[in-house]
Amino acid sequence: MTSPVITVEHGVVGYDGRPVLRNISLTVTAGEVVAVLGANGSGKSTLIRAVLGLVPLSAGSVALFDRPLRRFRQWQRIGYVPQRLGAGGGVPATVREVVASGRLARRGVLRPPGRADRAAVDAALLAVGLADRAGDPVSTLSGGQQQRTLIARALAGQPELLVLDEPTAGVDAASQEAFAGALRDFVGNGGTVLLVAHELGPLRPVISRAVVVHEGGIVHDGAVPDPAGHHAEPDHDHVHPHCYDEPAGLWSN
C-alpha cells in the first residue's frame, strides 16, 4: 500500500512567463487522501492540472503510478472531477449521458457500452444520490447536483485515484454531505484521493494529509492545519461561492 501514485519532482509551471508554481515536489502514495489547500491564486488548481497533464510543466517531472506522464496510458485508473460542468452549447444532455462518459476511459472509443458499463453508471449515480435524476437534463440541476454528476462521472470509471478540483466550492450543504459520503466509500475501498479545496467542511475527517500552497510553493505538508480567523468559528457554515472566476450568478448581478 505504499507504492507512489503521484510523484511531482521540482515541478515548475509558468503562464506567459509569469511563474505560477515554483519548484514543487509532492508524492502521494496509495490509500492517502491528500487535500491541497491555499488561497485563490496560490497555484493549487494549477498543481493538480499539471499532475493530469492539462498544463505543461516548464521544468521538473510528473509521474503517475510510477510511469512518466508522457508515457502514461492507463487513464482508466484516474477519475477527474473538474470545477464545474461545461454549458455544452445548449444541447441538452441527461445526467446519465454525462455520467456514462466516465466509462470511455475503460471502454475505449469504438466499443459500444455493455452490461458492465450500465451497471457501473447505475452504481455511480446511486453513490452520489442522483439515481432518481438520471433521466433529467443536467441543466435543470442545482449547482451542487451538477457537481455530484461530475463526481459520479469520475466514479463510473471505477478509478484507483480521484483528482478533484474544488469539489465543494459553492455547493449546498446537502450535496456536501452526499459528496463526503461518496468519498468515504471510495477511500474505504482502497482508493487514493487528491483534492483541491478552499474549505474542508464535512470532508475534514476523511483527509489524511494536507498540503498548503502559497505563492506557487508548498509551505506546509502534513496534518490538516486548523482554520484561521472567522473560518474557525464552530458554526461557520461555509457554502458560498469563492472562486474569482465563478460564473455570473446570484452574487454578481
Add this chain to the structure above:
Amino acid sequence: MELFQYPYMQRALIGALVIGLAAPALGIYLVQRRLALIGDGVGHVALTGVGAGLLLNRSPVLVAVIAATIGAIAIEVVRARGRTSGDLALALLFYGGIAGGVLLVGLSDATSANLNAYLFGSLTTISPDDLVTIGVLGAAILVTMIALRPALFAVSHDEEYARVSGLPVRTLNLLIAVATAVTVTIAMRAVGVLLISALMVVPVATAQQVTRGFRSTMVAAMALGFFAAGTGVWVAATADTAPGASVVLVAIASFLVVAVAGGVWRTLRRRATPTAAPTPEPHEVVLS
C-alpha cells in the same frame, strides 16, 4: 406529384433526404461546441475549391472537398490553440475563401449561373454520379457520427475531461473537422454554400426546444432534417420555387412552430402545477 416520375426529380429528392439526415447528425456536435457557424466558414473556403476546379477543368466538387478539408483543419488548429486572434484568423479565412472563389470562377469560362448553382444549390442538376457520391459520403458521415457518439459527445461536452480519460482528442477533433468539410461539400449541391449551416444547425435548434437528452436531440434533429428536406423538395416541385431555399425555409418554419408550441405547452403546464415559491436561505446577519 407526377413531377417525381422524372429521374432528375427523384435524384433531387433522394439527394436532399440523404443530406437532410446527415447534416444534423454532424451539426449537433458543432452546436454543442459552439461552432454553429463553422459550416459557413468551411463553405466559403469550399467555394475557392469550386473556382479552382472550374478553372482547371477538374471536378469542382472534388477540388471543393480538398479545399474545404484544408480549411476545416486550419480552423480546427486555430481553435485548438485558443488564441484570441483566432476570431480574426477565422474572418480572414472566411472572406479569403469567398473572394478567392468568386475571383477564380470569374477567371474560368464558367457563367454566373454556374456560380449561382454553388452559392444557392442546384438540386435538380444532380447527375447519377453525383448521387452516388452524395449517397456514399452521406452514409459514411451518418455511420461515423452515430457509431462514435459517446466519444464525440464526451469531446464536445468537456474536452479536458476527455483528455484525462485518455481519449484521442486531437484525432476526434480532426475527424469532426473533416466530416464538416465533407458534409459541406455534399450539401453544397443541395442548398448551396450560403445556406449550408442552416441544415446542420436549424434542425438541432428545433429539436433541443423539446428534448431532454443528447441522444434524443440527435434522433429528433435527424428526423426534422429528413422531414425538411422531403417537404422542401416537394414544395419546390409543386410551387416551382428554388429547392435549396425551400428546404431551409421549411426547416426554419418547423423551428418557429416548435418554439411557439413548446412555449405555450410550458406555460400551460406551469399553470396546471403551480410550484412552491423557493424557500429563501436564512439571513446571514441578524437584522434588527
